[in-house]
Amino acid sequence: MSHALPSNTLDVHSVALEAAGISIVLVTRVPAPLKSLSDQVIRSASSVPANLSEGHGRTGRDRMYHWRIAYGSAKEVDSHLRLLIHAGAIDKTQTHTALELFDRVRAMTWRLLNPKG
Numbered sequence: 331m332s333h334a335l336p337s338n339t340l341d342v343h344s345v346a347l348e349a350a351g352i353s354i355v356l357v358t359r360v361p362a363p364l365k366s367l368s369d370q371v372i373r374s375a376s377s378v379p380a381n382l383s384e385g386h387g388r389t390g391r392d393r394m395y396h397w398r399i400a401y402g403s404a405k406e407v408d409s410h411l412r413l414l415i416h417a418g419a420i421d422k423t424q425t426h427t428a429l430e431l432f433d434r435v436r437a438m439t440w441r442l443l444n445p446k447g
Contacts, residue, residue, distance in 0.1 A: 340382060340383070340386045341438065342382055342435055342438035342439055342442065343379055343382045343383055343386070345431055345434050345435050345438065346378045346379035346382055346400070346404070346431075346432075346435045347379045348431055349375070349378070349404075349407075349428050349431035349432045349434075349435055350375040350376055350378055350379055350407075352424060352427060352428040352431065353371055353372075353375040353407060353411060353428045353432075354371070354372055354375055354376070355424075356371075356411070356414075356420045356421060356424055356425060356428065357371045357372060357414065357420060360414065360419045360420065361419060364414065364417060364419050367410055367413065367414060368414070370406075370410050371407055371410045371411060371414070374403045374404075374406040374407040374410065375403075375407045377399065377400070377403040378400050378403045378404050378407065378432070378435060379400075380400075381396045381397065381399040381400035381403065382396070382397065382400045382435075382439070384396045385397040385400065385442075394443060397439055397442050397443050398443065400435075400439055401436060401439045401440065401443065404432045404435050404436045404439065405436065407432060408429060408432050408433075411425050411428060411429060412429070
């Protein structure tokens with residue numbers, strides 16, 4: 331008996347979920363003075379798969395709007411994670427994994443936003 335979650339038909343969504351999950355775990359133990367930054371990581375990281383999924387269920391400009399939000403949130407979480415690395419607040423190796431995954435998410439989302447380019 332398998333307890334696996336059903337797959338989402340949008341491949342980028344799966345990558346975004348993995349990246350967000352790693353990011354959220356990374357910031358759960360950030361020291362109190364950096365708590366607001368860790369909260370921002372949680373918000374921006376969770377926004378990426380949420381907006382990809384919502385956009386997947388929409389059409390036209392509405393679809394593109396959500397995918398642009400997902401792209402921007404992936405850029406935002408990248409910046410926050412890099413800042414936390416420089417502050418010595420999170421694990422560098424695990425963060426690099428999350429950064430690489432968010433880079434893949436941005437590339438895949440860019441192709442969704444620019445299908446002919």
